Amino acid sequence: MSGINYSEKIPNNVNLSSDRTLQRALEHWQPNYLQWWQDMGPEASQNMDVYLRTAVSVQPDGWAHFDYVKMPEYRWGIFLTPQDGQRKIHFGEHMGSDVWQDAPGEHRANLRRIIVTQGDTEPASVEQQRHLGLTAPSLYDLRNLFQVNVEEGRHLWAMVYLLHRYFGRDGREEADALLQRNSGSEDSPRILGAFNEKTPDWLAFYMFTYFTDRDGKFQLSALAESAFDPLARTTKFMLTEEAHHMFVGESGVSRVLQRTAQVMNELKTNDPEALRKAGVIDLQTIQRYINFHYSVTIDLFGADQSSNAAIFYSAGLKGRYEEGKRTDDHRLNNDTYKILQVVNGELKEIEVPMLNALNEVLRDDFIKDTVAGVSRWNKVLEKHGIDFRLTVPHKAFNRKIGSLSGVKVSPDGQVLSEDQWNNHVNDWLPTDEDRAFVASLMGRVVEPGKFANWIAPPVIGINRQPIDFQYVRFN
Numbered sequence: 001m002s003g004i005n006y007s008e009k010i011p012n013n014v015n016l017s018s019d020r021t022l023q024r025a026l027e028h029w030q031p032n033y034l035q036w037w038q039d040m041g042p043e044a045s046q047n048m049d050v051y052l053r054t055a056v057s058v059q060p061d062g063w064a065h066f067d068y069v070k071m072p073e074y075r076w077g078i079f080l081t082p083q084d085g086q087r088k089i090h091f092g093e094h095m096g097s098d099v100w101q102d103a104p105g106e107h108r109a110n111l112r113r114i115i116v117t118q119g120d121t122e123p124a125s126v127e128q129q130r131h132l133g134l135t136a137p138s139l140y141d142l143r144n145l146f147q148v149n150v151e152e153g154r155h156l157w158a159m160v161y162l163l164h165r166y167f168g169r170d171g172r173e174e175a176d177a178l179l180q181r182n183s184g185s186e187d188s189p190r191i192l193g194a195f196n197e198k199t200p201d202w203l204a205f206y207m208f209t210y211f212t213d214r215d216g217k218f219q220l221s222a223l224a225e226s227a228f229d230p231l232a233r234t235t236k237f238m239l240t241e242e243a244h245h246m247f248v249g250e251s252g253v254s255r256v257l258q259r260t261a262q263v264m265n266e267l268k269t270n271d272p273e274a275l276r277k278a279g280v281i282d283l284q285t286i287q288r289y290i291n292f293h294y295s296v297t298i299d300l301f302g303a304d305q306s307s308n309a310a311i312f313y314s315a316g317l318k319g320r321y322e323e324g325k326r327t328d329d330h331r332l333n334n335d336t337y338k339i340l341q342v343v344n345g346e347l348k349e350i351e352v353p354m355l356n357a358l359n360e361v362l363r364d365d366f367i368k369d370t371v372a373g374v375s376r377w378n379k380v381l382e383k384h385g386i387d388f389r390l391t392v393p394h395k396a397f398n399r400k401i402g403s404l405s406g407v408k409v410s411p412d413g414q415v416l417s418e419d420q421w422n423n424h425v426n427d428w429l430p431t432d433e434d435r436a437f438v439a440s441l442m443g444r445v446v447e448p449g450k451f452a453n454w455i456a457p458p459v460i461g462i463n464r465q466p467i468d469f470q471y472v473r474f475n
Contacts, residue, residue, distance in 0.1 A: 339352055
């Protein structure tokens with residue numbers, strides 16, 4: 001069933017009405033979700049009409065229906081890609097067997113852990129971004145923020161459905177806890193460190209959606225390979241929405257760069273202070289933001305050696321990115337992979353069993369994808385005749401997870417002493433002064449077609465609408 005039943009209290013394409021116990025449990029969870037959205041969702045936005053995309057089916061022609069919606073009335077629901085009755089497990093110890101339609105007893109705890117960890121990231125990013133609407137640089141950007149927010153909310157629903165449907169009382173308790181933890185809370189923080197960081201300004205938001213939502217792409221892609229078919233089908237549909245989040249980030253940074261480059265050429269200067277006085281963000285500050293968000297995001301992939309990653313793969317719970325396109329035996333018992341360690345004060349590659357290095361495999365896939373996007377940003381500078389080039393730092397830079405945790409490494413990969421690090425860290429990571437300057441530029445622009453001075457307009461509007469379309473109506 002690919003169509004979505006919008007006559008139900010909870011829109012779905014999983015025939016929810018046939019399971020009254022499950023339906024009642026989710027309808028009990030729904031008011032708590034709406035209260036969380038009221039308390040922790042986008043601030044002062046409850047009565048706005050927002051030009052949002054809503055799925056009406058999971059087919060390619062039906063998952064992008066556009067209309068004005070008040071966000072608390074957005075039709076969050078439960079949408080899985082259609083079931084493929086021929087699907088087989090295609091990696092790990094059970095390769096060739098039928099995929100599972102229920103959670104096997106021996107894997108329930110690990111599957112629940114995977115789903116909870118993924119589910120916890122979805123409301124966390126909404127909480128991190130809840131104040132940004134007050135300083136949006138345009139109605140176009142405000143609408144994009146809200147689109148990201150409602151889709152993160154729906155991704156939470158996707159994980160909560162799995163917890164309720166397949167994990168009994170434990171699942172229901174975990175679903176409740178997803179609304180009880182809060183980003184940055186001292187008493188009950190979110191599970192992963194990057195989701196307790198603040199997203200205080202729009203440059204940070206664009207970096208988050210470029211880097212951290214790209215982590216989401218790779219994690220969801222790995223889960224879309226799962227032998228647990230409901231999880232695979234859920235994450236496949238989530239990926240269709242994740243692409244827009246990364247677009248918001250990549251295009252947002254491109255537009256910041258375009259505006260900065262325009263002012264650099266107008267003033268004939270590359271001096272950061274002169275550019276700041278002109279009200280645009282200098283390239284050095286943008287580079288420091290890249291360094292921070294990139295390094296925080298690659299920690300999300302976990303330790304470079306992980307017995308859990310090996311267990312998850314061998315059991316068929318979580319595959320690799322684009323598992324089906326790889327040409328090895330998909331069991332990996334005899335394969336090795338290179339990871340980094342510090343040996344005698346220098347970074348060296350060592351070979352370890354690939355099963356234990358699957359976090360690093362996924363991280364390297366992410367890095368390759370990320371570098372391609374940064375190259376596109378550099379084309380903006382190149383087009384404007386600017387010599388400066390943005391880079392991603394070395395993957396050992398500013399790490400807090402795994403064998404590289406706490407090792408002091410420069411962006412170009414040199415192992416440093418504590419003093420050397422302290423002498424240069426303000427050149428490499430955003431300072432309080434940087435963040436205060438970027439914050440000083442933030443101010444809401446609400447006139448259709450107008451944009452803040454520090455960012456260029458987009459090339460085209462949403463859903464072929466003009467740039468000056470009224471993407472958000474204030475009531």
